[in-house]
Each structure stands twice: as C-alpha cells, then as structure tokens.
Amino acid sequence: MKLLEVRNLVAEVDNKQILNGVNLTVNAGEVHAVMGPNGSGKSTLSNVLAGRPGYEVTSGSMELMGSPVNGMSVEERAHAGLFLGFQYPIEIPGVANMELLKNAIDSQRSATGEQEIGARELIQRVREVAKELQFSEEFLKREVNVGFSGGEKKRNEILQLMLMQPKLAFLDETDSGLDIDALQVVARGINAFSASDNAVVLVTHYQRLLNHVDVDFVHIMVNGELVKSGGKELALDVEARGYAEFLRS
Amino acid sequence: MATRQSPLSLRDELLGRVLAQKHVGSIDGSVAKQVLQRQGLPIPHKGRWQFTDLSVIIDDAIALRRNANLHESSVADLNIKTSSNVETSLSGQMGAVEASETGSLIAVNGIFAPRFVQLKALDSADQVANIELPNRRQLDHYRIKIGKHAACSLTDKFTGGNRVVLCELDGGATLDYSMVLEPTKDISYHALVVTMHADSTFNLHSASRGAKLSCNEVVVNIVGASATASLSGGWHLNDHSHSDTHVYVNHRVGGSTSEQKFHGVVDDSARSSFTGCITIEQDASGTEAHLTNRNLATGPNARAYAQPELEIYTDDVVCSHGATTGQLDDDALFLLQSRGIAESRARELLIRGFLRAAVDTPEGAKLLSLET
Numbered sequence: 001m002k003l004l005e006v007r008n009l010v011a012e013v014d015n016k017q018i019l020n021g022v023n024l025t026v027n028a029g030e031v032h033a034v035m036g037p038n039g040s041g042k043s044t045l046s047n048v049l050a051g052r053p054g055y056e057v058t059s060g061s062m063e064l065m066g067s068p069v070n071g072m073s074v075e076e077r078a079h080a081g082l083f084l085g086f087q088y089p090i091e092i093p094g095v096a097n098m099e100l101l102k103n104a105i106d107s108q109r110s111a112t113g114e115q116e117i118g119a120r121e122l123i124q125r126v127r128e129v130a131k132e133l134q135f136s137e138e139f140l141k142r143e144v145n146v147g148f149s150g151g152e153k154k155r156n157e158i159l160q161l162m163l164m165q166p167k168l169a170f171l172d173e174t175d176s177g178l179d180i181d182a183l184q185v186v187a188r189g190i191n192a193f194s195a196s197d198n199a200v201v202l203v204t205h206y207q208r209l210l211n212h213v214d215v216d217f218v219h220i221m222v223n224g225e226l227v228k229s230g231g232k233e234l235a236l237d238v239e240a241r242g243y244a245e246f247l248r249s
Numbered sequence: 250m251a252t253r254q255s256p257l258s259l260r261d262e263l264l265g266r267v268l269a270q271k272h273v274g275s276i277d278g279s280v281a282k283q284v285l286q287r288q289g290l291p292i293p294h295k296g297r298w299q300f301t302d303l304s305v306i307i308d309d310a311i312a313l314r315r316n317a318n319l320h321e322s323s324v325a326d327l328n329i330k331t332s333s334n335v336e337t338s339l340s341g342q343m344g345a346v347e348a349s350e351t352g353s354l355i356a357v358n359g360i361f362a363p364r365f366v367q368l369k370a371l372d373s374a375d376q377v378a379n380i381e382l383p384n385r386r387q388l389d390h391y392r393i394k395i396g397k398h399a400a401c402s403l404t405d406k407f408t409g410g411n412r413v414v415l416c417e418l419d420g421g422a423t424l425d426y427s428m429v430l431e432p433t434k435d436i437s438y439h440a441l442v443v444t445m446h447a448d449s450t451f452n453l454h455s456a457s458r459g460a461k462l463s464c465n466e467v468v469v470n471i472v473g474a475s476a477t478a479s480l481s482g483g484w485h486l487n488d489h490s491h492s493d494t495h496v497y498v499n500h501r502v503g504g505s506t507s508e509q510k511f512h513g514v515v516d517d518s519a520r521s522s523f524t525g526c527i528t529i530e531q532d533a534s535g536t537e538a539h540l541t542n543r544n545l546a547t548g549p550n551a552r553a554y555a556q557p558e559l560e561i562y563t564d565d566v567v568c569s570h571g572a573t574t575g576q577l578d579d580d581a582l583f584l585l586q587s588r589g590i591a592e593s594r595a596r597e598l599l600i601r602g603f604l605r606a607a608v609d610t611p612e613g614a615k616l617l618s619l620e621t
Contacts, residue, residue, distance in 0.1 A: 050587050053579065078589035090580050094602020099621055103598065104588035111589065143602070160588065 001028040002066065003081070003168045003199045004049075009060035011048045018044040020224035021060065026168065029196040033210055033235060034203045036221035037243045042203045043087055045221070046172040050084040051077050065167060079111035081167030083160075085174045087203075089153040092144035097156065100144050101126060101163055108164060129162045133189055151182035158189035169193065169200045175209040187212030207239035222246045256292045263307050264290050267357055270311060281359035288353050300522035300554060301464050301493040307357060309436040310411045313388045314361035327366060330381040334374040335401075340364045354466070355440050358413040362390035372396035372419070379403075386410040386435060395422040395449075403427065404612065409435035409460055415442045418449035420473065425452045428482070429612045430465060432458035432490065440466040445505075447473030455482030456613030459490030459519060467496045471505045471533075478507040483608040485600070485617050486519035487548070493522045496540075500528065503535035503563075512607035513544045514600050515551040526558040527570060534563050540570040545603055547577060547596070 004026040011019040018041050026032055036042050048055045049062060051074040062069040064080045072080065092100070106116045117125075126140060133155050145153050154174055161169055171190070175183055190213050194200055202209060210218075210232060218234040219226045220243070227246050228234065254262070267290075268282060293303045320326075324337045331337060368391065370378035378401040382391065389412040395401045398421040405414065408431040418424055430437060437460040443451050451469065469478050484492050498507045507527065515521045527538045544553035555572035577599050585595035601619050614620050 050583075052583055073592070074583060074586035075589050075591050078587055084587045086584065090578075090584060092581050092584070092599070092602060094605040095598050096621070099598070100585070100588065103585075103590050103594065107589040107591065107594070164588065 001197075002026075003028055003064070004201075005061075005063045006045075006049075007061045009045075009048070009057065009062060011044060011055055011057045011060075013044060013055055017058070018224050019048065022221075022224070022226055024219065024226060026199045026201060028167075028199055030199045030217065031194055031213060031215045032199070032201045032217045032219065033215045034201060034219045034221055034226070035205065035207075035235060035238055037247070038205075040221045041224040042221050043172055044224070046084055046087075046170050046203055049077075049170055050074060050082060075107065078166070079108060083164060083166035083169045085157045085161065085169060085171035087173040087176060089145050089157055091146045091148075093146055095144050097140045097142060097144055098122070098126065101140075101160065104160065104164055125163060126159075129159055132162070132192060133159055134185055135159060150177035151179060154178055154186055155182065155189070158186050158193075162189055162193050165193075165198075167198050169198070170203070171200065172203045173205065174202065175204055175206065183209065184212055207235040210235050220246050256294050259293050259304065260290050263293070263304055266311070267307060267360065270314070270361070281356045285353050285356045285360065288356070290353050290357075297495060297524050297556070300520065301491075302462065303354075305436055305462050306354060306411070306438045306464055309438070310357050310361050310388060313386070313411055314363070317363045317388060319363055324366070328383040328385075329366065329368070330379070331368065332376065332379040334371045334376060334378045334399075335380055336369045336371065338367045354438060354464070355413050355442065358388060358390055358411055358438075358440070361411075362388045362413070365390040365392060367392045367394075369394045370396055370399040370401040370422075373398045374400075377402055382406070382414070384408055384431070387412075389413070391415065393417070395419060395424050397421055399423075401425070405429065405441075406431060406612070407437065407439055409433035409437040411436075411438045413440045413442075415444075416451075417444045418446060418451060418476075420446045421448045422446075423450040423452075426454065427610050427612050428453065428455040429616050430455070430457035430460075430463065430484075430492075431616065433460045435461060437461075437463040437465075439464070440468070442468045443470070443478075445469065445471045445473060445476040445478060448475045449473065450476070451478045451480075453478075453480040453482065454608070454610040454613055455480075456608050456610075456616045457482070457484040457486075457492055457494075458616060459484060459486040459492040459521070461491065463490070463492045465492065465494045467494075469496075469498045469507065471498070471500050471507065472502060474502050474504040476505040478505075480508070481510045481607045481609065483512045483514075483604040483613065483617060484521060485514045485516070485604060486521055486551075487516040488519060489517070490519045491521070492519075494524070496523075496525045498527050498538060498540075499530065500533040500536045500538060501530050503533045505533075506537040507539070509540040509542075510607050511542045512604055513542070513553060514604060515544065515546050515553045516548040518548060518550040520552045520554075522554040522556075523572070524556045524558070525570070525572075526560065527568060529561045529563055529566050529568065531562045534565040537567040539568065542572040543603070543607075544572070544574040545577060545600065546574060547600065 009022040
C-alpha cells in the first residue's frame with residue numbers, strides 16, 4: 001500500500017526556492033533514509049510535508065494514504081497518519097507531557113469518531129512505552145521537554161510516536177545530539193514501531209543510526225533534489241566518501 | 250464643539266467632586282479628606298494612570314456610597330467567614346488612611362466607606378487561621394492584623410465594587426492571600442496594602458478576568474528585617490474587558506526579599522496594563538528583589554502595556570526587573586498541531602501553560618480555567 005507519494009515537489013521558504021523537484025514514494029512496511037549535506041533541503045522536505053506555516057509549495061504534489069496533502073491543515077495531516085519527529089523538539093512550559101499525550105491521542109480518536117482515551121488506559125499505555133524507552137515516569141509529569149537533555153527530548157519524540165501509532169513517521173534528524181546509549185534506545189523504539197502496515201522515513205546526516213535500524217532504501221538529497229537512491233550500501237558509501245561526488249554532479 | 254478638559258483641571262474637578270460629598274464614612278473621614286486635599290488625586294490620563302479613567306472609579310465610589318446599606322449593624326450581617334482563632338469587630342475610628350505610596354484612591358474609599366471591619370488572627374495560634382471575605386458589590390474597607398507567629402489563609406473573591414484591604418503582619422507572621430477578581434461588567438476597584446514586620450512572610454496569589462474597568466492596586470511595605478514577600482498572579486481578558494494592575498513593593502529596611510511574577514493574556518479587543526515598581530530605600534542594604542511581567546496579546550485588537558520600574562537608593566542589593574509582551578510561540582503551536590491537536594485547542598493549551606507559571610492556587614486555576 002502506498003503511504004506517501006511526492007511528485008516533482010517544488011517549495012520555497014521566504015521566497016527562496018529550496019526544493020527543486022523532489023520525487024519520493026514510500027510504501028507500507030518500508031523504512032527509508034534521506035541523507036544529505038547541510039542545507040540540502042532535508043528539513044525543508046519534512047516541514048513542507050507536515051504543513052509548517054511559511055513553507056510554500058509552488059508546484060508538484062504530495063499524497064498521504066492516497067489523499068492530496070495540499071490544502072490540509074497541519075492537524076489534518078496528522079489525522080491522515082503523518083507524524084513529524086522534530087530535529088529540535090522545543091520546550092512548552094506549563095503543558096505537562098501527559099496532557100500533551102492525552103490531547104494528541106484524543107484528537108486522533110476524535111477524527112476517527114472514537115471515544116476519548118480513559119485515564120487508566122492512557123497511564124497504562126504510557127507506562128509500557130516509557131519502560132521500553134527507559135524513560136522515567138517522573139518525566140511524564142514534567143512540562144513538555146522543559147529541562148530535558150537533548151537525548152531525553154528525542155526519546156520523548158519516540159514516546160509520542162509509539163503512542164500515537166501513525167501510518168508514516170517522518171523523523172527529522174532524530175539521531176542528532178544522541179550519545180551511543182541514547183541512540184540505541186531511540187533505534188529500539190523505531191524498530192518496535194516499524195511494522196508491515198506503516199512506514200518510517202529517517203532524515204539523517206550520518207550512517208550511524210542505520211547501524212541500528214534496518215533500512216530498505218537510502219536516498220541522497222542535494223540542492224533540493226533526491227539525486228540518487230539505493231540500498232543500505234549507499235549509506236556506507238557516503239560514510240566512506242562523503243557527499244562530494246553528488247555535489248559535483 | 251465640545252472642548253476636552255485638560256488633565257490638571259479634570260483632576261481638580263474630580264477632587265472637588267469627592268470633597269463636596271456630604272457622606273462621610275465611619276473611618277476617620279476628616280483625616281482621609283485631609284490626606285486627599287494634601288496629596289490630591291493622580292493626574293488623569295498621565296503616567297501610571299493613562300490606562301484607567303479615574304473619574305469612572307470616583308463616580309462609582311460616590312454611587313456606591315449613595316446606595317450603601319447603612320442598616321448592617323453587626324458582623325453577622327456582613328457574612329465574613331472565619332475560623333475560631335480570628336477576632337472580628339465592626340466600625341470604630343482607626344486614624345488616617347495611609348495613602349502616601351498608594352495614590353489617593355484608597356483615601357477616597359476611606360471617605361466614603363460607611364464602616365470598616367477589623368479582623369485579627371490571634372498571636373501564636375496552633376492552627377492556621379482562615380478568613381473568607383464576602384463577595385458583594387459594595388464599598389468595603391477591611392483592616393486585618395496577623396498576630397505574632399500566627400499563620401493565616403485569606404480568600405478574597407471580588408466581583409466589582411470598591412474594596413480596600415489593609416493588612417499588617419506582626420513579627421514572624423505568615424499570610425497566604427488568594428485574590429480572585431471575577432469577571433464583571435461593572436466597575437472594579439480593589440486595593441491591598443500590606444505592612445510586613447520582621448521575619449514575616451506574605452504570599453499573594455491573584456487571578457483576574459478583568460471588568461468593564463478594573464483597577465487593582467497592591468502595595469507591600471516591608472518595615473522589618475528578614476521578611477519575605479512573594480507576589481504572583483495572572484489575568485486572562487477577552488471581549489472588551491480591561492485590567493490595570495499596579496504593584497508596589499517598598500523595601501524600607503534591609504535583609505528582606507521580594508519576588509513578583511505576573512503573567513497576563515489579552516484576547517479579542519481587551520486591554521491590560523501592568524505597572525510594577527520595586528523601591529529600595531536608603532536603609533535597605535542587603536535586599537534581594539525581583540520582578541517579572543510577561544504578557545501575551547492573542548487577539549487582533551488586544552493591547553497589553555507593561556511598565557516595570559526599579560528605584561534603588563542604596564548599595565549592596567540584588568535586584569532585577571523585566572517585562573515582555575508578545576504573541577503565542579509559533580513553533581510550539583506547530584508542534585502541538587503536528588500531533589493532531591486542532592489549532593484552537595493548541596492555543597488554549599499554550600495559554601493555560603503560560604498562565605500556570607504564575608497562577609498556583611485552585612481558586613485562581615478555576616477562575617482562569619487552568620485545570621486539566
């Protein structure tokens with residue numbers, strides 16, 4: 001089943017064209033990695049897909065689960081099954097982690113006509129996932145990302161991912177700022193989430209996350225385009241030789 | 250063609266309007282009048298009073314005096330709730346209304362209030378004293394004393410009118426003051442003046458939804474060493490409501506600490522103003538005092554004004570003051586929406602989070618809908 005189809009996507013930020021015709025198809029059961037040097041457009045692709053204000057699509061198309069994305073609000077894209085993992089998860093003072101999780105899950109359920117999640121069920125589910133991610137329950141009571149280390153913020157993202165169970169997880173540099181132990185925990189979360197009916201797109205600079213997550217496809221992004229696609233060996237090749245050859249071409 | 254009165258002539262006219270009233274309350278009205286004559290009223294539409302129409306407050310005080318129920322003759326009539334370790338009495342002569350730091354609106358209340366209520370939390374009581382002031386639209390004047398080493402919890406819900414509360418904290422006393430200014434389409438003038446002696450502790454928790462015109466003055470005079478004052482509060486205004494908050498903390502002796510934290514949200518076409526002033530007097534070395542005021546203007550025509558002030562007349566102090574006015578964080582809004590939360594709900598969550606940082610009592614949380 002096709003979960004995402006991006007065709008000739010051109011987008012700009014502040015009147016500057018960043019994406020220059022991106023093509024990407026993601027099917028259920030697949031794990032993709034998008035790699036590329038700084039400024040190549042990886043984060044822009046993530047933000048455009050999620051509908052962040054200020055990122056304007058000028059041509060091309062995006063479809064989520066077969067439905068056109070253009071015209072959908074940010075939250076409608078989430079309801080359609082998209083989850084964006086943030087490169088820099090920001091702090092939200094005064095809003096507790098559990099409050100965010102309950103509102104997020106209830107919003108998803110409301111969109112599909114389901115009842116709100118009960119407090120007991122929520123706590124039970126959160127505890128299970130938190131344990132898997134070695135996340136102290138104390139963090140769940142705290143304000144969203146406030147006073148969290150870089151690694152804790154990323155683990156919090158994965159916690160949200162695992163609880164919300166989206167169809168497509170688009171994780172923007174989830175591995176940045178992680179030490180090796182935290183990287184393994186995050187990778188375990190991604191592997192636990194990954195299933196035959198969903199898909200993951202990992203946006204990353206480095207190959208090291210791919211040592212812990214099995215990817216099916218690797219794409220190289222340069223100057224706002226996916227210039228080469230291949231298997232896991234492509235990531236190893238980039239790790240050994242850098243992006244120079246793609247930049248030259 | 251109508252000509253606009255100058256601020257100075259308007260002030261004189263207002264003063265004349267007050268002094269011409271025949272009604273004089275049971276508080277030492279003559280002394281209050283002297284204070285008012287000596288000090289005069291603030292200049293309307295200027296400085297700290299540019300956001301509140303003084304004439305509206307004064308006219309409302311005069312109207313409340315005319316309509317006052319003068320038949321309430323006992324404490325029971327007033328419906329004040331207290332614990333058994335609080336003594337309550339009604340009326341009496343208490344001397345001049347101190348108005349030197351507060352502006353003279355407190356003196357105006359002193360002139361018109363038909364009676365005053367005196368409450369005292371007994372010295373060194375084993376149990377925390379409780380006081381709950383009645384919520385009624387009247388001209389009220391309370392004088393409250395917290396005895397030595399006594400602890401008192403006071404709830405002051407107010408839905409418009411003209412109320413002055415003067416509190417004195419004896420040595421080692423503690424007062425937890427919950428001030429809840431409920432929304433009203435009437436005029437709301439509320440003043441709280443607290444005098445703190447050595448080793449006393451004062452905690453103010455305030456919350457407000459604004460009014461047609463709402464003016465809220467808080468004055469803390471620290472006159473004893475090692476006193477600790479913590480003042481926090483929040484307001485959430487919408488429609489065309491108004492709130493003008495003035496907080497003055499005066500450190501007159503050294504070795505004391507104070508902290509102010511006020512957060513406000515202004516929506517629709519509402520308007521808020523905050524003036525916060527810390528004064529460290531000459532004999533107050535070794536003081537630590539901080540003030541923060543943060544505002545969110547979330548409505549298309551909302552206005553939030555902030556004026557933090559710091560006056561230091563000695564050395565060896567640690568002080569800070571600051572104010573910000575901005576809008577909701579777009580990045581936070583995007584994060585919440587990306588989790589499927591509708592924009593309106595996401596805004597609500599962010600506003601609640603913002604206010605929770607400054608509102609920490611159940612009463613305040615209820616008024617501002619901050620409960621989860």
